[in-house]
Amino acid sequence: MLKDLLKEPLAPWQNGSGDVSDIVLDSRIRVSRNLKKYVFPSKATDEELAAVLAEGERYLPSLNLLGHGTYEAVALTDLTPLEREVLAERHISSATQIKTPAQRGVMVRQDGAVSVLINEDDHFCIQTAAPGLQLEQVWDEASQIDDTLESKLNFAFRDDFGYLTASPSLTGTGLVAGVTLHLPGLVMMKRLNRIVQVITKLGFAICGLYSERNEYIGNLFQVTNQVTLGISEEDILKQMKKIVGQIVQEERNCRSLLWTHNQNAMKDRLFRNYGVLSQAWMMQLDEAVELLSDFRLAIDLGVIQERPQAYPALLTAAGPGYLQYQAGRELNGEELDLQRAQTLRQLLRTYAV
Missing domain, CATH: 3.30.590.10 (Glutamine synthetase/guanido kinase, catalytic domain)
Structure with a gap:
């Protein structure tokens, strides 16, 4: 269990x-x-x-x-x-x-x-x-x-x-x-x-x-x-x-204030960061956590059509412990960054609406 x-x-x-x-x-x-x-x-x-x-x-x-x-x-x-x-x-x-x-x-x-x-x-x-x-x-x-x-x-x-x-x-x-x-x-x-x-x-x-x-x-x-x-x-x-x-x-x-007064700038930022999150080949933990924050905000604002549960799932999957457990062995820094980006790309497809 x-x-x-x-x-x-x-x-x-x-x-x-x-x-x-x-x-x-x-x-x-x-x-x-x-x-x-x-x-x-x-x-x-x-x-x-x-x-x-x-x-x-x-x-x-x-x-x-x-x-x-x-x-x-x-x-x-x-x-x-x-x-x-x-x-x-x-x-x-x-x-x-x-x-x-x-x-x-x-x-x-x-x-x-x-x-x-x-x-x-x-x-x-x-x-x-x-x-x-x-x-x-x-x-x-x-x-x-x-x-x-x-x-x-x-x-x-x-x-x-x-x-x-x-x-x-x-x-x-x-x-x-x-x-x-x-x-x-x-x-x-x-x-x-x-x-x-x-x-x-x-x-x-x-x-x-x-x-x-x-x-x-x-x-x-x-x-x-x-x-x-x-x-x-x-x-x-x-x-x-x-x-x-x-x-x-x-x-x-x-x-509400950010969206009302800076809607185009907000959309540009959120879509750009979603592009990095969904396409990056390597990604460090801090970068992933930052990008995931904008990802969740984009979902809440209706900019990106993904299920909200994708956010906590991706946060978990970005963790080094989870990634190494899935790989079945310890991973060095570059291996972790490669595995993290690959896992996030896969999960984004899994939770797509």
């Missing part, structure tokens, strides 16, 4: 549904929990890590009873290095977890929308995802899994602090909510910095998913909460939904 997920550029849950899905790509939840009787993974012995892994896998059948799909437990040592890289790129695992795969594992739901990381920074990290703006749905699913595991396991909790976590910044709810947004309008109109300043004061952060030398690549950003102590999960999600709604409206306004 897991290996089938890794082969495809889109997971079943990435169907383009959800509110404001033209701007909000996905909503995600991470919930960190630890067992009271063991030290945190970074300080634990192999025997303690093995015990935590066994406890998690023992209760996998309880997750199947939730009725949203079946789960598979996978030890990271049973995967190849290339498979682990794709696991991290697809956010089913994490770069932190795959660095030391011994006595670490994941429990993955068949649609790829839910995974439970065992022995990452914390003993358990529950991850849920959904397309578009669906914070309530991802929280409900994470909460159900959390309640199911907590009914079987003794999680570390104190009345005065809440849930105890390896990182003090997560102590309390142990919750990190994230919403991924595509914001080319705000970037082109140079209005993003003002939004960053405002939401930072409200206890939230916005960071670029792809960045280099303090420059944002591909206009992809994630809004996350920075406060987990002294506030309820419901309040975090309520505030985040309000903030995201305001960002979406600002982005719509910027796109």
Whole structure:
């Protein structure tokens, strides 16, 4: 089941549904929990890590009873290095977890929308995802899994602090909510910095998913909460939904202004970049991410007739882990650039309307 997920550029849950899905790509939840009787993974012995892994896998059948799909437990040592890289790129695992795969594992739901990381920074990290703006749905699913595991396991909790976590910044709810947004309008109109300043004061952060030398690549950003102590999960999600709604409206306004006042220039840019994306023989990752941003904007503006799901599929396919996994071996820089361009050309034809 897991290996089938890794082969495809889109997971079943990435169907383009959800509110404001033209701007909000996905909503995600991470919930960190630890067992009271063991030290945190970074300080634990192999025997303690093995015990935590066994406890998690023992209760996998309880997750199947939730009725949203079946789960598979996978030890990271049973995967190849290339498979682990794709696991991290697809956010089913994490770069932190795959660095030391011994006595670490994941429990993955068949649609790829839910995974439970065992022995990452914390003993358990529950991850849920959904397309578009669906914070309530991802929280409900994470909460159900959390309640199911907590009914079987003794999680570390104190009345005065809440849930105890390896990182003090997560102590309390142990919750990190994230919403991924595509914001080319705000970037082109140079209005993003003002939004960053405002939401930072409200206890939230916005960071670029792809960045280099303090420059944002591909206009992809994630809004996350920075406060987990002294506030309820419901309040975090309520505030985040309000903030995201305001960002979406600002982005719509910027796109409208750009299109109204610079329609010919916008069409020229979008068609030119689509030509490069669809015809290039070699392509580096940063260039691909930038071109894909204009590709998605062109779809949203009705300039190019492609299915919106092509965008997340192409983003996945541009990743070095995915490309090497498909090739079945490690690729050097030039081989990666050749393979990336070829894969993007093929997928553009696959998702054409």
